[in-house]
Amino acid sequence: MIIYGSTLSPFVRKTVVFAREKGADFELRAPRDPSGPTAEFLRASPFGKMPAMRDGDFTIPDSTAIITYIDALQPQPNLIPTDPQARARTIWYEEFGDTIVAACGGKIFFNRVVSPRFFGKPGDLGAADEAQRTEFPRLVDYLEGILPASGYLVEDRFTLADIAVASPFATMAHAQCAVDAATHPKTAAYLAGILARPSFAEVVAQEKALLGA
Ligand SMILES: N[C@@H](CCC(=O)N[C@@H](CS)C(=O)NCC(=O)O)C(=O)O
Numbered sequence: 708m709i710i711y712g713s714t715l716s717p718f719v720r721k722t723v724v725f726a727r728e729k730g731a732d733f734e735l736r737a738p739r740d741p742s743g744p745t746a747e748f749l750r751a752s753p754f755g756k757m758p759a760m761r762d763g764d765f766t767i768p769d770s771t772a773i774i775t776y777i778d779a780l781q782p783q784p785n786l787i788p789t790d791p792q793a794r795a796r797t798i799w800y801e802e803f804g805d806t807i808v809a810a811c812g813g814k815i816f817f818n819r820v821v822s823p824r825f826f827g828k829p830g831d832l833g834a835a836d837e838a839q840r841t842e843f844p845r846l847v848d849y850l851e852g853i854l855p856a857s858g859y860l861v862e863d864r865f866t867l868a869d870i871a872v873a874s875p876f877a878t879m880a881h882a883q884c885a886v887d888a889a890t891h892p893k894t895a896a897y898l899a900g901i902l903a904r905p906s907f908a909e910v911v912a913q914e915k916a917l918l919g920a
Contacts, residue, residue, distance in 0.1 A: 708733040710773065711748045712757035714910050715816075715917070717809050717875035718770040719758040724870050725774050727906040729781050771801065774867065786867045793862050800860050800868035808846055808875040812884075814838035819882040820918070839884050847886050850894040858900050865904075873901040877911055881918060 712719030752759035818830030888895035
């Protein structure tokens with residue numbers, strides 16, 4: 708199986724960490740070369756979004772679709788609960804990570820890191836600061852209010868919910884936007900615990916090396 712993308716993207720990181728936790732056999736392949744998106748990446752991702760995946764002749768884009776495929780191929784270890792309410796809550800937290808957290812993170816990471824480093828253009832630092840000042844506090848206030856004492860979002864065990872929520876926070880941490888343990892101790896401890904898992908920590912260490920951080 709080939710996963711196309713860079714784990715600096717929260718969606719790619721989510722997919723890669725899920726695949727690693729499943730013990731799936733995959734290769735992470737760059738979606739671009741110096742001339743732009745590669746033809747093989749575009750065959751798997753018609754709109755050029757990462758991640759995308761190829762397994763033999765089968766191709767599919769989108770982190771949630773790829774995760775659904777991997778989970779169907781390899782149900783164990785179970786990371787998407789089967790109990791109806793726990794399953795629904797897991798998908799809500801995935802959506803929270805993918806849309807609400809990643810929307811804030813995108814403004815911060817794109818303008819502070821991606822634009823200047825990868826596109827050679829100054830980012831809109833005002834937009835990044837504004838997102839950190841107005842959007843970020845709502846995210847951490849929400850988590851601080853709902854995090855269970857177990858340190859896991861659903862069923863008091865590690866699930867896709869934890870992967871999906873922690874991933875965009877890892878992206879923001881690369882852009883000087885981290886949770887303050889003094890004001891949000893539960894959220895800071897929660898993210899530290901999830902991101903310390905080898906599936907996350909090894910990937911984030913490679914990203915830091917790439918960014919020279
Ligand atoms: N819903 C998609 C979102 C994918 C996405 O927006 N990826 C971004 C990187 S974070 C991308 O490829 N952007 C490039 C572009 O829009 O051209 C998923 O979960 O995979």
